[in-house]
Amino acid sequence: MGDMGMNLGFIKRAVWPLAAAALLCVSSVRAQAPVEEIPIETLFKxxxxxxxxxSPDQKFMAALMPSNGRSNLAVIDLENRKAVRLTNFRDLDVLQPRWVNNERIAFxxxxxxxxxxxxxGGLFAIDRDGSRERMLVEPMDGGSSVKFVWRTTRILGRIKGNKEEVLVEANDRNVExxxxxxxxxLSGRKTLVTDRGPGHVVRWVxxxxxxxRATFNHDSKKNRWWFSLLKGGEWVTAAQxxxxxxxxxxxxxxxxxxxxxxxxxxxVGRDTLALFKxxxxxxxxxxxxxxxxxxxxASFGLIGEALGEGGNLIFAGTEESPGKLVGxxxxxxxxRRYFFDEAAARTQAMVDASLPGMNNSFSLSASxxxxxxxxxxNPGQYFLFDRDKRRLEDTGIRVRPDIDPKKMAxxxxxxxxxxxxxxxxxxLTLPKNYVKGSPVPLILHPHGGPWAKDNWQYNAEVQFMANRGYAVLQPNFRGSTGYGANHLRLSYKHWGDTMIDDMIDGVEWAxxxxxxxxxxxxxxxxxxxGYATLQAMVRRxxxxxxxxxxxxVTDMAVHQDTQPAQLYSDFSDLAKIINGDQSADKDLFEKQSPARHVDKIAAPVFHAYGGEDRNVDFANGRTIKSAFDKAKKPFEWMFVSDEAHGYRQDANVFEFYNRFDKFMKANTPAVAPMASTK
Structure with missing residues (x-):
């Protein structure tokens, strides 16, 4: 895989002694400077x-860092603050590093x-010194071809007293x-633990x-979810x-x-998911x-893993022995965090008081x-916390060191x-130079999914638009996850009407x-x-x-005919229930397909697509381009043949946002021109 040492000279060893309740932070307040235009490259690198x-012995940190345009694995020695890059992948990205023991990392x-x-589906392991690298599970084709028989292996955790093995879950025997x-x-050998189970297991507990002893299950052919328990050696359905x-x-x-x-x-007995015994x-x-x-x-798991909603249980033990539930x-x-344990609550409050206004996540399992x-x-920064000594040490490691939080909105x-x-x-994100009583340009910014959720967190796109003088409104319209079952149900077969109304009503409110x-x-x-963008412009x-x-997505029928998940997997049955079907819901698809109503759009649109998109097939791009050409409507076009669902390569990312920048300035002049920091 190749390794490469580098000295992280920018990492500062600033040690903060914590008081019993909190660290008193003193900062100076400066007069607000005029808003400067932040370069695209700074925002989107x-x-x-x-x-x-x-690491378990708390002497090293596994980390992900960019190399070759991809995310690669590195290890940082906490004693000398030196990072060693362990991998050199060019076609794939490292994700979710897990320490097997103090020496070995799986990812x-x-x-x-x-x-x-x-x-x-690929799984690898390597020692922190770069030795004993091993491909445990061969990844499926990362190129342009499509495979739908997914064979994946996921690490569940370490095993008590075992320094070489981990528990994993894999669909080797049955894809479902x-x-x-x-x-x-070290060897990659797998030993089966569950010789039989309830079938259609999404997650083991x-x-x-x-x-x-328990499972969360989903049979997509029957649109059935259930919860199974192991009782007396037999799996029984506890709820469905x-x-x-x-x-x-x-x-x-x-x-x-x-x-x-x-x-x-x-x-049960309520709308939102709550925690029960x-x-x-x-x-x-x-x-x-x-x-x-x-x-x-938690997530309902309607269409898979959580997409912005839900939460996590907080235990006070270790990975191998969780201890007790504390929050x-x-x-x-x-x-938000809610604690059932006073000591855990005090520890969280101590860190929060030292880092005010921040979302501070850490484990309560170690001192x-x-x-x-x-x-x-703030995109994020890392600290070392010694609970016993009440010390908080700034590692100096920033997720995006070029981003100045003071300049963000x-x-x-x-x-x-x-x-x-x-x-x-x-x-609602307002530009830094917003003055109450002086309305500013606004960009409605609906999230994708649509069964996903916008959250309170750093968002480079939002900061880009706000920095250019625009207010940005992000609606969690009906169908957004995290708001209970009814909020989801209200979206079924309403992609293009009431969901869009929610967004437009938000604009009217602003x-x-x-x-x-x-x-x-x-x-x-x-x-x-992108679909909501077009449909909103059709409706208003x-x-x-x-x-x-x-x-x-530009045409509901085109999407149904070309999306691999609807063509080659059992999601097609669920999609017909929650999205609709072009045969059974012909009128609905006609009304909710913006490409069929381009004649109603009265403003220019910038369209951008990738040729290898496996989620929203490029057929949607061809369809909307043809419709705009036929209607003789003004538009700009960007197409990159070797990009997929969103652009990954820096050159294409920078081009897209630079063109976006010019497009919005040309069509809606913002506030007075801003000085550039270039």
Whole structure:
């Protein structure tokens, strides 16, 4: 794989002694300088370091860093602050490094393509000194060909007292279900642990002895989800549900102190997923541990892994022995944590008081731990926290060291009421030079998915638009995840009507509140957000002055006919229920396909697509280009044959955003010209 040493000269060893309750931070306040235009390259270059993980002995950190335009693995020695790059991949990206022991690291390989990450199924291991490199599982083709029989292996965790093996789950025997294996990270040998299971396993849940005793299951052919328990040597169905998401019970973790208690996420008797205890022997849902009437504490898993919603249980033990449940973290208007343990709450409060206004994540399992601190204006930085000595040490490692948080614009959680009475949440980011009472240009920025969620966090695109003088509105319209089952159900077969209404109602709210100038409103989105861009311009041609459609769906029938997930997997059955079907829902597809109504669009649009997109096929791009040509509507066009669902290569990323920059300036003049820092 190749290794390369480099001295991280920019890493500072700043040690902060913590007071019993908090560290008193003193900062000077400077008069606000005029807003400067931040170069595209500064905003959109790849992050310097991500994914830092402490070794078990807390002497080294595994990290991801860019090389060859890809994310590669490095190890940082905490004693001398020297980083050694261990891998040199050019076609794939390293993801999720995990320490097997103090010497060895296992990691997966993926293909990060702009706004989409393709799982390749590859699994590797290497010692921190670069020796004993081993391909444990061969990755599937990372090129342009498509394979739909996915064989993947995922690490579950270390095994008590075992320095060479880890527990993994893999669908080697049956593509539709995962088994658990012990895998030797030196030889690659797998030993089957679960010789039989309930089938269609999405996720195994292990007890404190690392024994599999519960599963979360999904049969996409039957649109059936269920929760299974191992009782008396047999797997029994404890709960089941369909896409309507009623009476959901999802197993999360066994109580390490009581093997008969399973923590589950459930919406029985409520709308949002909350944390309950489940009595394994009695087979009954027990007491409510914690719930939020507005937000889910876990993902429903409607179409796979969590996409911005849900949360995590916080334990105070170790990976091999979790200890006890002390709290829960989840996504609300801002990230929230709720603690059941006073000592854990005090520890979190101590760190939060020392790093105010930040989302501070760290493990409570060790006396020395890594703190990842980030916010809406700060992409993230890493600290070492010694709980016993009450010391917080700045490692000097920044995710994006060229980004100055003081120059970034804060995200403001907002909400409005849609025309049919549904509450819609979102975020409003105002430019730094916004003055109350002086409305500014606004860009409506719907997220992709659509079953995903925007959260309070640093977002380079939002900062780019705000830096150029625009307010940015990010609506979590109906169908956005994390707001309960009803918020999801309301989106079924409503891609192009009530979901769009939610967005437009948000724009009207921003205008009424005095934030936005009605005469200077635009819209930009990617994937489903690209679809929403076009559909919003179709429905309200009087409102939007320009739009940017990035890899967006343009025709519902074209999408159904060309999306690999609908063509070659069982998702097609679920898609017909939640998206619609061109045969059964002909009128709906006609109304909700913006490419068929381009004649109604009254403003220019910038379209951008990639030729290797496996999510939104390029046929959508051809369709919309042809429609704009036929209608003789003004548009700009960008197509890159070897890019996929969003652009990955720096040259293409920079070109896209530079063209975006020029396009929006040409079509909606912002505030007074800003000085460049170039």
């Amino acid at each position: 790849k992050p310097a370091f991500t994914g830092l993980v402490l 997966t390989l993926v293909d990060m393509q702009g706004i989409e990450t393709r799982n390749t 279900t995962a088994d658990i294996y012990r895998m030797n990270t 292990l007890d404190d002895d690392m024994a599999p 549900w369909d896409e309507q998401l009623r009476d959901v019970v999802i197993p999360m973790a066994f109580d390490p102190q009581d093997s008969n208690t399973l923590y589950v996420a459930s919406n 489940y009595d394994v022997q009695a087979g009954k849902l027990g007491e409510l541990v914690f719930g939020d009437a507005r937000y889910d504490i 829960i973290s989840y996504q609300a208007d801002k990230p 020395t731990t890594l703190v990842f601190s980030r916010s809406d204006t 804060p995200m403001m959680p907002v909400s409005w009421t849609a025309r049919d009475g549904v509450r819609i949440d979102g975020y 205008i009424k509140e005095g934030y936005a100038d009605r005469k200077r409103v635009a819209v930009y989105g990617a994937s489903y957000g 041609p009087d409102l939007f002055k320009w739009g940017v459609n990035y890899v967006g």
